[in-house]
Amino acid sequence: MSEYGVISKEIIEQFILILEEEWVERDPEVLARYSHDETEDLRFLPELALSPRTPEQISEILRICSEHRIPVTPRGAGTGLSGGAIPVRGGVVISTWRMNDILEIDPHNMMVITEPGVITQELQEEVRKFNLYYPPDPASKGSCFIGGNVAENSGGPRAVKYGVVKDWVLNLEVVLPNGDIIWTGANTLKNSTGYNLTQLFVGSEGTLGIITKIVLRLIPYPPHRITLLAPFRQMRKAMEAVSAIFMKGLNPSALEFMERDALVRAMEFAGRGALPLDEKTQAHLLIEVDGFKMDPLYEDCEKISEILEDFDVGEILIADNEKDKAALWHLRSRVAEAVKAHSVYKEEDTVVPRAYLPQLIDKVKEIGRKYGFQSVCYGHAGDGNLHVNILKGDLSDRFWNEGLNEALRELFIEVRKLGGTISGEHGIGWVQKAFLPIVFSPAEITAMKNIKKIFDPLNILNPDKIFP
Numbered sequence: 001m002s003e004y005g006v007i008s009k010e011i012i013e014q015f016i017l018i019l020e021e022e023w024v025e026r027d028p029e030v031l032a033r034y035s036h037d038e039t040e041d042l043r044f045l046p047e048l049a050l051s052p053r054t055p056e057q058i059s060e061i062l063r064i065c066s067e068h069r070i071p072v073t074p075r076g077a078g079t080g081l082s083g084g085a086i087p088v089r090g091g092v093v094i095s096t097w098r099m100n101d102i103l104e105i106d107p108h109n110m111m112v113i114t115e116p117g118v119i120t121q122e123l124q125e126e127v128r129k130f131n132l133y134y135p136p137d138p139a140s141k142g143s144c145f146i147g148g149n150v151a152e153n154s155g156g157p158r159a160v161k162y163g164v165v166k167d168w169v170l171n172l173e174v175v176l177p178n179g180d181i182i183w184t185g186a187n188t189l190k191n192s193t194g195y196n197l198t199q200l201f202v203g204s205e206g207t208l209g210i211i212t213k214i215v216l217r218l219i220p221y222p223p224h225r226i227t228l229l230a231p232f233r234q235m236r237k238a239m240e241a242v243s244a245i246f247m248k249g250l251n252p253s254a255l256e257f258m259e260r261d262a263l264v265r266a267m268e269f270a271g272r273g274a275l276p277l278d279e280k281t282q283a284h285l286l287i288e289v290d291g292f293k294m295d296p297l298y299e300d301c302e303k304i305s306e307i308l309e310d311f312d313v314g315e316i317l318i319a320d321n322e323k324d325k326a327a328l329w330h331l332r333s334r335v336a337e338a339v340k341a342h343s344v345y346k347e348e349d350t351v352v353p354r355a356y357l358p359q360l361i362d363k364v365k366e367i368g369r370k371y372g373f374q375s376v377c378y379g380h381a382g383d384g385n386l387h388v389n390i391l392k393g394d395l396s397d398r399f400w401n402e403g404l405n406e407a408l409r410e411l412f413i414e415v416r417k418l419g420g421t422i423s424g425e426h427g428i429g430w431v432q433k434a435f436l437p438i439v440f441s442p443a444e445i446t447a448m449k450n451i452k453k454i455f456d457p458l459n460i461l462n463p464d465k466i467f468p
């Protein structure tokens with residue numbers, strides 16, 4: 001018997017009183033939309049999907065769910081890649097899509113206060129009108145929500161220079177599972193007052209509370225950027241070049257890796273912007289520099305080109321006009337979808353100290369050969385973050401459902417040996433939790449579980465996520 005309560009007719013009526021009928025969804029066809037995110041092909045149907053407009057409504061809903069012990073899954077745009085927003089225990093999904101106002105842009109203090117359901121790219125475009133910049137830009141920025149980004153501590157190409165979401169969050173309003181509404185910190189650039197609850201909620205994957213307001217710091221918008229596409233004959237050499245660039249004192253605003261297959265599939269998928277691709281090219285680095293004046297950027301590009309000479313680089317493509325830059329970034333941003341369009345897949349989000357990227361790519365390919373799977377690798381090389389997409393292709397269902405886990409375990413043990421970890425930006429969610437003990441000791445996992453118990457003693461909020 002389930003340890004969780006049943007959603008009775010009376011409970012549904014209470015939700016309708018709080019939200020109005022329209023925002024309490026029971027139609028199975030509509031609920032199917034809430035049964036999955038962008039993670040593989042997993043599906044779990046919720047019993048209800050609720051679309052509140054205010055933190056107070058969420059508070060009332062959570063009080064009822066606490067009273068009756070009903071599982072609750074918070075949801076942003078559902079673009080997650082670790083199954084965090086999938087309602088694995090059924091129950092109620094709380095979707096934040098209606099909480100989509102940017103509440104205040106404060107150019108004097110360079111900060112923005114926003115609701116969680118704002119699309120990340122829209123937030124970036126709005127602050128840009130004030131010449132301000134919010135740099136974190138996951139490749140899904142055109143569809144994911146800023147609340148989901150905070151809950152996942154998302155990254156993206158520009159994290160290499162500007163950091164990930166955690167580096168931009170100043171303060172959060174959160175509704176706790178018992179219905180209490182709290183602020184985690186202050187709208188200040190410094191804060192040494194009590195525990196750092198703000199950073200505890202960043203990356204907590206909807207397991208500790210529902211984030212209802214977000215205060216982000218901003219910086220002046222750097223108007224100039226140049227993008228380079230550098231081809232390499234050997235994947236390993238491309239990876240070796242990554243740390244060499246930083247060791248020479250350069251600070252690119254993006255440094256992305258794409259193995260040949262990733263770029264080829266992106267070009268096919270995007271259906272435009274085909275690039276000349278030498279048969280011997282095995283991989284590319286997409287490198288960007290940004291700043292407030294063009295001349296120093298050209299100097300940086302020259303220095304980068306000189307460094308890459310030592311790594312057997314081919315002819316480097318330089319994009320310094322908007323059209324060419326957009327074409328290159330368009331291809332990069334389509335890689336994930338392009339790879340997935342070909343086959344059932346599993347996406348891994350390995351990250352190592354960046355000087356160990358050559359060893360990581362060697363291990364990925366070696367384990368692939370041993371277990372007989374094909375992988376397409378790409379990702380944020382500047383951060384040491386490599387996305388490993390394993391394609392099902394002709395592999396048997398049996399291997400896919402059982403044998404592959406053994407291969408992944410072997411890969412993650414190698415990642416750990418290199419000083420890395422199993423997720424750089426996609427989170428643990430539902431699909432990676434079995435591997436958590438590879439990177440954390442029992443004492444470390446117990447410490448985290450105890451934190452969960454303090455905030456959510458009834459285990460109603462996003463149950464069965466993160467912990468094995």
Ligand SMILES: Cc1cc2nc3c(=O)[nH]c(=O)nc-3n(C[C@H](O)[C@H](O)[C@H](O)COP(=O)(O)OP(=O)(O)OC[C@H]3O[C@@H](n4cnc5c(N)ncnc54)[C@H](O)[C@@H]3O)c2cc1C
Pocket residue numbers: 037038073074075076077078079080081083084085096116137138139140143144145146147148149150151152153154155156157205206207209210211212336337425426429462
């Ligand atoms: C094509 C593609 C490219 C991607 N590229 C990147 C990338 O470059 N970098 C990167 O980091 N990620 C990337 N992602 C992954 C994904 O977009 C991010 O994890 C994103 O932050 C998820 O946001 P979302 O609004 O879709 O959240 P969802 O998927 O809806 O939810 C994600 C998690 O956050 C929780 N959650 C959502 N909203 C709240 C809230 N208000 N309060 C509490 N918890 C909440 C959910 O319960 C869940 O655990 C990509 C995904 C796709 C499909």
